[in-house]
Amino acid sequence: MGIQKTSLLLIDIEKLSKEFIHMKTEAQVLPNKLSELKSVLDIEVKDLDGLKQTLSQHQEGCGKLNQDITNLGTRKTESEERLTQITNQKEYQAAVKEVEAIKFQLEQREEQVKLEEERMSSLEKTVTEQDVIVTGHQKTFDEQQAQVNKLLKGIDSRIGDTQGRIDNLLGELPDSLKKVISKLETNKIFPFTADAQQNHVCGACHMSYPPQLIIDSVKTGDFQQCPNCFRILVPGTWAFETA
Numbered sequence: 001m002g003i004q005k006t007s008l009l010l011i012d013i014e015k016l017s018k019e020f021i022h023m024k025t026e027a028q029v030l031p032n033k034l035s036e037l038k039s040v041l042d043i044e045v046k047d048l049d050g051l052k053q054t055l056s057q058h059q060e061g062c063g064k065l066n067q068d069i070t071n072l073g074t075r076k077t078e079s080e081e082r083l084t085q086i087t088n089q090k091e092y093q094a095a096v097k098e099v100e101a102i103k104f105q106l107e108q109r110e111e112q113v114k115l116e117e118e119r120m121s122s123l124e125k126t127v128t129e130q131d132v133i134v135t136g137h138q139k140t141f142d143e144q145q146a147q148v149n150k151l152l153k154g155i156d157s158r159i160g161d162t163q164g165r166i167d168n169l170l171g172e173l174p175d176s177l178k179k180v181i182s183k184l185e186t187n188k189i190f191p192f193t194a195d196a197q198q199n200h201v202c203g204a205c206h207m208s209y210p211p212q213l214i215i216d217s218v219k220t221g222d223f224q225q226c227p228n229c230f231r232i233l234v235p236g237t238w239a240f241e242t243a
C-alpha cells in the first residue's frame with residue numbers, strides 16, 4: 001500500500017477517534033448534568049416535606065386545643081347546671097368561681113386556636129405554592145431525563161457505528177502499523193503538520209523533534225512516532241511530494 005493511501009487512512013482514523021472520544025465524553029457529561037438537577041430537586045422535595053410535617057404538627061396541636069375547648073364547654077355546662085341546684089350561699093360562690101375559671105380557660109384556648117389557625121393558614125398557603133413549584137420542577141426533570149435518555153441512546157448507537165468504522169479502517173492498515181496502534185490508546189495518531197515540518201515540533205505534545213527523526217523521516221518517507229507522546233506522525237504534503 002502506498003504511503004499516501006496509508007496516510008489518508010491514518011488521518012481518517014484519527015478524525016473518527018476524535019469523534020469517538022467526543023461522543024464518549026458527551027455520554028458521560030449528559031447524565032452528570034441530570035444528576036445535578038436531581039440533587040436540587042431532592043432538596044426542594046425534602047424542604048417541602050419538612051413544611052408539610054410542620055403543618056401537620058400544627059394541625060395536631062389545633063386538634064388538641066379544640067378537644068380541650070369541647071371538654072371545657074361540657075364542664076362549663078355541668079357547672080352552670082349545678083349552680084341552679086345549689087342553695088347554700090358559700091357553695092354557690094365557690095361554684096360561680098369555678099364557672100368563671102372555666103370561662104377564663106375557654107377564652108385562653110379560643111385565643112390560642114385563633115393564633116394557630118392564622119399560622120396554619122399562612123403555612124398552608126406556603127405549602128400550596130411550594131407544591132406547585134416542586135411539581136413543575138419534577139415535570140421539567142422528568143422531561144429532561146426522557147430527553148437525555150433519548151440522546152444517550154442515539155449517542156450509543158453512533159459510538160457503535162464509529163467504533164465499527166474505526167475497526168474497518170484499522171483492518172486496512174499495513175501490519176507494522178497495526179502493531180504500533182494496538183499498543184497505543186485511541187487517538188494517538190497525529191498528522192505530520194506543516195508546523196511539525198517547519199519547526200520540528202510535535203503537533204500534539206509540542207516537543208521538539210530530534211534532528212535525526214526528521215532526517216529519517218525525510219530519508220525513508222516513512223511513519224515515525226513522537227519520542228515523547230508516542231503518537232504516530234503521519235507524513236503530510238511533504239511526504240506525498242517525495243514519495
Ligand SMILES: [Zn+2]
Pocket residue numbers: 202203204205206207226227228229230231
Ligand atoms: Zn508528541
